[in-house]
Amino acid sequence: MRVFHRKRWLTPYLLLAPGMLWLALFFLVPLGFLFYQSLESGNIDFGYAFTWAWGNYSSAIRSYRGQFERSFEYAGIATVVAFLVSYPVAYWIAFRGGRWKNLLLLFIVAPFFVTYLIRTLAWETILSDNGFVVRILHDIGVLSPGGRLLATGTAVVAGITYNFLPFMALPLYVSLEQIDQRLIEAAEDLYASRWAAFIRVTFPLSLPGVVAGTLLTFIPAAGDFINAELLGSPTNHMIGNVIESKYKELLDYPAAASMSFILMAIILAMILLYARAVGTEQLTG
Amino acid sequence: MTSVAVPLRSRRGTLAAAVAFARRHVLTVYSLLFFAYLMLPIGVVIAFSFNDPKGRFNYTWQGFTWKNWEQWNAIPDLQSAIQLSLLIALIASIVATLLGTLVALALVRYGFRGRAATNLLVFLPLSTPEIVLGASLLTLFLNLTSVLPIGFWTILIAHIMFCISFAVVTVKARLIGFDRHLEEAAMDLGANELTTFTKVTLPLIAPAILAALLLCFAISIDDFVVTYFNAGNRVTFPIFVWGAARVATPPQINVIGTAIFVVAVTLMLANVVFQNRRAKQA
Amino acid sequence: MSDRITRQVFLRRAAASGSVLTVPGILAACGGGSSPSSGGGTSTEAHKLAKTLHFSNWTLYIDKKGNKHPSLDQFQAKYGVHVAYAEDINDNASFFSKIQPDLSSGQSTGRDIIVMTDNSRYPSLLVKKGWVEKLDKSAIPNIKNLVPQQRHPSWDPNRDYSLPWQSGFTGIGWNEKLTEPVTTMGDLLGNKKLKGKVGLLSEFSDTLALVMAYNGDDPSKITDQTFNRAMKTIQKAVDSGQVRAFYGNDYSGPFAKGDLLATMAWSGDVVQLQADNPHLKWQLPDTGGDIWTDNMLIPKGGDAYTASVYMNFVYTPKIAAEIEDYVNYVCPVLGAKEALIKQDPAVAKNPLIFPTKDMLDNAHTIDPAALNNEKWLTAWQNLVSA
Numbered sequence: 001m002r003v004f005h006r007k008r009w010l011t012p013y014l015l016l017a018p019g020m021l022w023l024a025l026f027f028l029v030p031l032g033f034l035f036y037q038s039l040e041s042g043n044i045d046f047g048y049a050f051t052w053a054w055g056n057y058s059s060a061i062r063s064y065r066g067q068f069e070r071s072f073e074y075a076g077i078a079t080v081v082a083f084l085v086s087y088p089v090a091y092w093i094a095f096r097g098g099r100w101k102n103l104l105l106l107f108i109v110a111p112f113f114v115t116y117l118i119r120t121l122a123w124e125t126i127l128s129d130n131g132f133v134v135r136i137l138h139d140i141g142v143l144s145p146g147g148r149l150l151a152t153g154t155a156v157v158a159g160i161t162y163n164f165l166p167f168m169a170l171p172l173y174v175s176l177e178q179i180d181q182r183l184i185e186a187a188e189d190l191y192a193s194r195w196a197a198f199i200r201v202t203f204p205l206s207l208p209g210v211v212a213g214t215l216l217t218f219i220p221a222a223g224d225f226i227n228a229e230l231l232g233s234p235t236n237h238m239i240g241n242v243i244e245s246k247y248k249e250l251l252d253y254p255a256a257a258s259m260s261f262i263l264m265a266i267i268l269a270m271i272l273l274y275a276r277a278v279g280t281e282q283l284t285g
Numbered sequence: 286m287t288s289v290a291v292p293l294r295s296r297r298g299t300l301a302a303a304v305a306f307a308r309r310h311v312l313t314v315y316s317l318l319f320f321a322y323l324m325l326p327i328g329v330v331i332a333f334s335f336n337d338p339k340g341r342f343n344y345t346w347q348g349f350t351w352k353n354w355e356q357w358n359a360i361p362d363l364q365s366a367i368q369l370s371l372l373i374a375l376i377a378s379i380v381a382t383l384l385g386t387l388v389a390l391a392l393v394r395y396g397f398r399g400r401a402a403t404n405l406l407v408f409l410p411l412s413t414p415e416i417v418l419g420a421s422l423l424t425l426f427l428n429l430t431s432v433l434p435i436g437f438w439t440i441l442i443a444h445i446m447f448c449i450s451f452a453v454v455t456v457k458a459r460l461i462g463f464d465r466h467l468e469e470a471a472m473d474l475g476a477n478e479l480t481t482f483t484k485v486t487l488p489l490i491a492p493a494i495l496a497a498l499l500l501c502f503a504i505s506i507d508d509f510v511v512t513y514f515n516a517g518n519r520v521t522f523p524i525f526v527w528g529a530a531r532v533a534t535p536p537q538i539n540v541i542g543t544a545i546f547v548v549a550v551t552l553m554l555a556n557v558v559f560q561n562r563r564a565k566q567a
Numbered sequence: 568m569s570d571r572i573t574r575q576v577f578l579r580r581a582a583a584s585g586s587v588l589t590v591p592g593i594l595a596a597c598g599g600g601s602s603p604s605s606g607g608g609t610s611t612e613a614h615k616l617a618k619t620l621h622f623s624n625w626t627l628y629i630d631k632k633g634n635k636h637p638s639l640d641q642f643q644a645k646y647g648v649h650v651a652y653a654e655d656i657n658d659n660a661s662f663f664s665k666i667q668p669d670l671s672s673g674q675s676t677g678r679d680i681i682v683m684t685d686n687s688r689y690p691s692l693l694v695k696k697g698w699v700e701k702l703d704k705s706a707i708p709n710i711k712n713l714v715p716q717q718r719h720p721s722w723d724p725n726r727d728y729s730l731p732w733q734s735g736f737t738g739i740g741w742n743e744k745l746t747e748p749v750t751t752m753g754d755l756l757g758n759k760k761l762k763g764k765v766g767l768l769s770e771f772s773d774t775l776a777l778v779m780a781y782n783g784d785d786p787s788k789i790t791d792q793t794f795n796r797a798m799k800t801i802q803k804a805v806d807s808g809q810v811r812a813f814y815g816n817d818y819s820g821p822f823a824k825g826d827l828l829a830t831m832a833w834s835g836d837v838v839q840l841q842a843d844n845p846h847l848k849w850q851l852p853d854t855g856g857d858i859w860t861d862n863m864l865i866p867k868g869g870d871a872y873t874a875s876v877y878m879n880f881v882y883t884p885k886i887a888a889e890i891e892d893y894v895n896y897v898c899p900v901l902g903a904k905e906a907l908i909k910q911d912p913a914v915a916k917n918p919l920i921f922p923t924k925d926m927l928d929n930a931h932t933i934d935p936a937a938l939n940n941e942k943w944l945t946a947w948q949n950l951v952s953a
Contacts, residue, residue, distance in 0.1 A: 012395035016403060019384035019449050026446040027410050030421035037424050043941055045692065063949060089319045092312045099564075102557040106550065107320050109503075113549035114327050116507050117526045118542040121534065122326035125333070125344055129764070129826045148763060150826060151811045165323070174458065185301065215412065223414020226509065230530075233812040234805065234951060240416050247420055247514070249660035250948055251667065257424070260417040271412055340843030341627070344824045359634055362653060423668075430672035517668060518677055520655070528657055533626060534820065 038257035048254055056258035064242050064259065071238040072266070074153065074228075075221035078160040082168040082217050083210070085161070090172035090209075091202075095181075108169045111162075120159055120230050127155050127231065151233040159227035167216035175209025176202075211278055219267055239263055327546065334539035341533035353536040357544075360537045366525040367541055369437075370506050373521065377444035378501035384445070385452025385501075386494055392453070393460040410450045418447060419514030426515060435517030443515045444508065448501040455500055459493030492560075499553070506545065614706075617873040619649045622680045623662075625861070626654040626816070627839055628733070630893040638889050642880050648873060653678075658770070658815040659687035666866060670698040675868025680877065682732050686772035686859040688938040690729060691722035693864060699728045700865040703875035709882035712901045717860060721935050729862040730878050733835075733896035736922070736930055737773040737857035740832030742825060744846035749829040752781035752852050756804040766822065766830030767801070769813035771947050772933035773831060774801065776857035780931055786857070789934040794943055798950060805950070813951045822847065834919045835895035849919075851929050858930035860899070895919050 038056055042048035061068070093104045111119060126133055127149040134150075137143040149155045179202060187201035188194060203210075225240030239259060246256035333343050337350040358364040392403060410418065426439045433439065467489070471481045509523040516524055526538055629652070630638050639650040656662040662683070666676045670693075683689045693699045704710060704727075713730065723729045741749040749755055755765055756778075768774050776786040778800050784793035804810050811827060819836055821827045823843035837849035865874045881887060884902030891898045892911050897920065898904070908915045918926060937943055 008395075009397070012391040012397040015387040015391035015395075019388040019453070020403060020406060022384060022446060023406050023410065023449060026422065026425070026442055027413075027418070028406070030418075030425040033424040033428065034417075034421035045695070045939070085319065088312055089316045092316045096312065099561060102560060103554075104316075104320075106553045106557060107323065109553070110546070110550055111323055111327055112503050112507065113546045114330055114542050115509075115523050115526060115545070117509055117523050117530065118330055118538060119326050121526070121530055122329040122333075125329055126326060128344070128824055130824065146762060148826075150821075151763070162322075162326070188301070219412050219414060223416045225416065234810070240414070243416050243420065245948065245951075247423075248664045250944070251664060253424070256420060260420050264413055264417050267412060267414065338843070340823065340840065342820050342823050342843050344820065344843075361634075362655070427668055427672070430668060430674060434674060435668050518665065528655060530817070530820075 034257050034260060037253050038261050040254040040257075042254075044251040053254060056254050057262065060255060060259045060262060064239060067237055067239045067242050068262070068266070070153075070236070071222050071240065071263070074157050074160060074236075074238060075218050075224075078157050078164065078221050079168075079214050079218040081157070081161045082165050083172075083214060086165055086169035086213075087172055090169050090176055094173055094176035094179075101177075105170075105173065108166055108173075112166055116163060117226065117230075119163060120226055123155070123159050123162065124150065124230055127158075150231060151236075153232065153236045155231040156227050156236045156238075159231045160221045160224055163224075163227065164217045164221055167220070168213040171209040171212035171216060172206065173209070175206045175212075179205045207278065211274070215271065215274070218270075222267060223263060330539050331543045331546075334536055334543045336536050336539075338536060341535075343534040343536045343539065353540050357537055357540045360529075360535050362520060363525060363535075363537055363541065366520045366522045369519060370522040373437075373440055373444055374502045374506035377441060377448055377505045378498050381445045381448030381501045382452045382456075382494060382498045385449045385497060386456045386490075388449070388453045389456035389460055393457055407450050407453045410447055411454070415447075415508075415510040416514075419443070419511040422446070422511065423514045435515060436519045439515045439517065440512055440519060440521065443511050444505045447508070447511060448505060451500055451504060452497040455497040456490060456493045459490050459496075495556075503549070614872060616646060616648050616876065617679070617870045619651050620680070620870070620873050620877055621651045621653070621678045622877070623653050623655050623678045624680075624682050624732075625656045628654070628682070628861075628894055628896075630890045638881070638886050641886065642877060645880070646876060648877070650877070656682060657817075659684050659689050663689045663692075670696070670867055673867075676866045678866055679869035679874045680863050681866055682861050682863055684770075684859050684861050685720060685722070686776075686857065686933050686938070687770065688944075690862050690864060691935070691938070693866070694723055694728050698867045700867060700869055700871040700874075701727055702730065702865065702878065703872050706872060706875040707879040707882065709879045709900075712882045712884065712887075712903075714899050714901055717899050720860075723862075729864050730882070731899035732861045732863050732881075733894060734858060734860040734899060735896045736834040736851060736919075736926065737768065737777060737831060737859070738834060738849055738851040739829060739856075740822060740837050740847055740849040741829040742822070742827070742844070742846050743848050745825060746828040748848065748850075750850050750853055752777055752854060755829055755831070755852070756781075756800065756809060761828050762807075762809050763811055764826065764828040765804075765810050766812060766814050766818045766827045766832075767804075767810055768818070768831045769815055769951050771944060772859070772938065773857055774813070775937075775947070776931050776933050777831060777852060777855070780855040781852065783854075786931040787934050789937045789940075789943075794937070794946075798946060802950060834897075838895040838919060851926055855929045855931050858927070858932055891920055897922055 036050060037048070039050060039053050040048040041051045041053040041056070089108075093101055093108075097104050114122075125131065128134070129148050129150060134143065134148060137149070138145065138147070143149070149158075183205070184197065184202055187197040191197045191200060222238075223240050225238060225244045228236050228238045228241050229244075243256050243259050243263070246252045246259065333346075334353055335349050335351070336343055336346055337348040337352065338345075339347060388403070388407065391397070392400065392407075422439070422443050423435075426433065426435050468481050468485050471485045472478075476484065507523065508521075509527060512521050513524060513527065520528070522541065529535065529538060629636050636650075636652060639652055643649055655665075662681070666678070666681070669676045683693070685691075707730075710726070710730070713726070717731050717734075718726060720726075720729075739749055739752075739755055746761065749758070749761065755761070775789075775794075775797055778797045779786040779789070779793055782793070782796050782800060784796060801810075811821070814821075814830070816836075818827065818830050818832060819840055822830050822832065823840050825844070832849055834849060837847050840847050863874075863878055865871050881890065882900050884900055884906040887898055887900035887903035888907035888910055891903055891907055892914060895917065898907075904915075904921060907920070914920060922930075
């Protein structure tokens with residue numbers, strides 16, 4: 001035992017090494033390359049050269065402020081909606097699911113297994129101007145006669161909400177499920193009102209799930225471009241659409257790289273603020 | 286574990302049960318509506334896999350046919366795309382789960398210098414939008430084209446990269462939640478660390494490893510953005526869909542989508558049934 | 568990053584010309600692809616057919632029967648070369664970005680023939696960068712069948728690197744079941760009844776050419792002033808909510824579905840889309856449309872000889888006619904018209920395949936200089952993705 005213990009300090013590093021090395025090589029190093037590229041200037045015809053072109057950053061913000069703001073607006077709305085929509089269901093499964101729990105969870109995860117793009121294309125069909133959703137909304141007067149859903153911001157937000165819903169619902173469920181039922185019963189005895197018990201005990205105990213869920217929804221949503229591309233119109237384009245077209249169509253790598261960094265920086269800053277508000281332990285577990 | 290939890294839950298006051306019953310109905314109806322909403326697009330996808338469109342697009346219902354299922358690979362390149370996706374997902378999920386489980390074990394079981402940095406490095410890829418992951422990897426790979434042409438290996442490397450963090454988080458959650466006394470008991474009984482790990486720890490975290498594996502597989506096979514940047518000329522299934530959707534939507538896309546869905550759900554159902562049965566026996 | 572790539576290409580090209588250290592050598596290397604010396608050794612392997620020809624084309628752009636392409640089968644029967652035909656080009660920009668990494672690092676793209684449109688910057692960029700192989704003209708006697716007006720494009724004056732595949736028009740398509748005919752740009756951009764149900768094309772040249780013509784400006788000679796005027800016209804339509812989106816080839820889905828009542832559209836597409844929706848119509852706007860040509864090119868590393876043999880094959884009038892009968896675009900091959908009429912007399916009246924003089928007079932070509940104007944391209948991109 002003694003011999004074993006002496007070598008023990010090495011064990012965690014050996015366990016960590018392969019995974020961390022992979023992340024370092026294929027996550028950190030590429031970010032370094034991306035940063036380098038974001039400071040290049042030139043054009044695709046003559047090639048790009050590194051020139052400390054900080055101007056890429058300011059011009060990215062100047063030219064695409066609208067898309068940046070829209071990205072965070074859409075992602076924010078989608079996150080809130082996803083939270084409101086899925087919390088009751090996560091609660092229901094966690095406390096009322098009984099032996100059906102796993103089956104119900106399966107239903108939440110199931111849409112995951114239809115390719116993201118196919119799901120979004122299906123929404124394109126459902127929300128179409130001649131589809132039944134628009135017809136019903138016309139009939140009950142929610143939509144004005146010429147109104148539509150497809151190619152609007154509403155459709156984009158709805159698409160984002162739907163596509164990232166499992167990311168919200170699952171962490172919520174996990175944290176709710178871990179709550180000891182006896183605590184809630186005690187709280188209900190203590191606070192007389194169920195609602196008060198929920199607010200004072202159940203909800204705070206589910207906070208780790210709320211934090212994880214909102215982050216897991218908000219982050220991919222802010223960088224998404226597929227929903228805006230398939231369900232939106234140009235007036236609904238997000239920063240992801242700009243980065244994508246700069247990278248894949250215009251081959252304007254420095255501009256795309258600088259925008260990627262701005263996006264990442266804003267998201268990290270928001271996470272830090274969020275972490276300060278709710279406590280870091282919730283974040284990294 | 287479940288056998289410990291069950292008696293706690295069943296101990297409920299009768300009054301509380303009555304109130305809970307009333308509450309259950311509101312929540313139940315709401316939850317059923319929620320599931321209907323969740324399944325709506327899936328239903329559309331499945332239904333339209335049986336459509337018989339006259340032209341290029343599979344948007345309006347024209348009539349029922351089995352044809353698309355019988356000729357699921359009639360579209361050129363579709364079969365190779367789905368094969369590539371499956372292969373990548375299989376390898377990526379296995380490798381990422383292995384690496385991720387090791388990291389999770391280190392994080393939960395050992396105190397060591399560099400913990401915070403490790404946590405951060407696991408957390409960062411999760412907090413980076415996919416488009417940034419894809420773009421940054423492409424800039425790296427563009428510089429390596431002489432040794433590593435952009436294609437199969439670059440897709441695989443990328444997929445393993447973004448799966449690792451998900452695997453770590455999944456396994457870690459389970460490790461934190463479980464009772465260390467069981468391991469201590471095993472050690473007290475004279476088992477060494479390795480035996481304890483294989484006989485006690487591993488069986489206990491096996492469901493978490495399986496969950497990580499499934500999650501990684503699902504994320505990998507579904508990934509479009511990162512792959513789109515790093516696939517070069519290779520075509521995975523999502524990339525095929527993206528390309529096809531712009532000019533035509535052959536119902537075979539729905540067939541494949543439905544097939545993946547059905548296989549995945551069947552596997553998970555089997556898993557649920559199996560676990561329920563085991564829980565009952567326990 | 569990319570500067571390194573450029574340096575690699577530079578060095579490779581310099582090495583290929585065998586004179587890294589001499590001034591003329593460096594100049595030749597700097598001169599881009601105009602120097603044909605960087606052939607990569609294809610000349611030694613000339614006149615030996617490959618087993619397989621890798622051909623990347625746009626979707627639904629070749630004859631098809633069931634799952635077969637009869638013209639490709641005939642090619643195989645005649646030359647013993649199997650054609651691996653991939654419909655993997657959806658728009659110029661994204662296809663270019665797909666092959667660009669290989670080309671810039673000096674690797675083969677795995678393709679022998681690709682097809683790109685001359686109203687995008689990419690064909691000329693490929694030639695300028697030296698990323699295409701020279702045609703083996705000794706294998707293409709049928710080049711004599713190329714229609715005269717296509718023989719000297721500005722970006723490849725002697726057709727050393729390219730041959731046209733098809734030409735087509737950009738005009739206006741509308742759904743006659745859901746709207747009155749839309750035949751003017753004024754209607755398309757301003758008719759309140761179409762609000763939110765109008766599509767424009769994201770291709771720089773297509774939309775600009777039609778809008779400029781509508782403004783009374785000349786799309787073949789763009790100035791800052793006429794460009795800005797066109798941008799203002801489009802911006803107004805976007806701001807008023809008239810325009811639903813800017814589309815690539817993907818306008819066809821919403822158009823067939825009925826989400827778009829009217830849209831800018833490519834000529835042959837509408838014929839194919841009528842299979843989805845028989846109510847779709849197409850016409851050049853009264854103020855004029857846009858005419859463009861898709862070109863076959865041999866990306867660097869492709870088998871120039873086998874590709875040239877194939878090009879020669881499709882420049883046989885009978886084969887060109889067979890392809891034409893299916894795709895409904897304008898054929899660049901002399902004699903194909905006669906062959907086609909013999910084969911399918913009804914088609915002679917199809918103005919999409921045989922454009923009338925009125926149509927040709929009413930079709931503009933975009934100013935090639937504009938395709939490389941970074942300022943305009945950026946402004947355009949900002950508008951399209953705003």
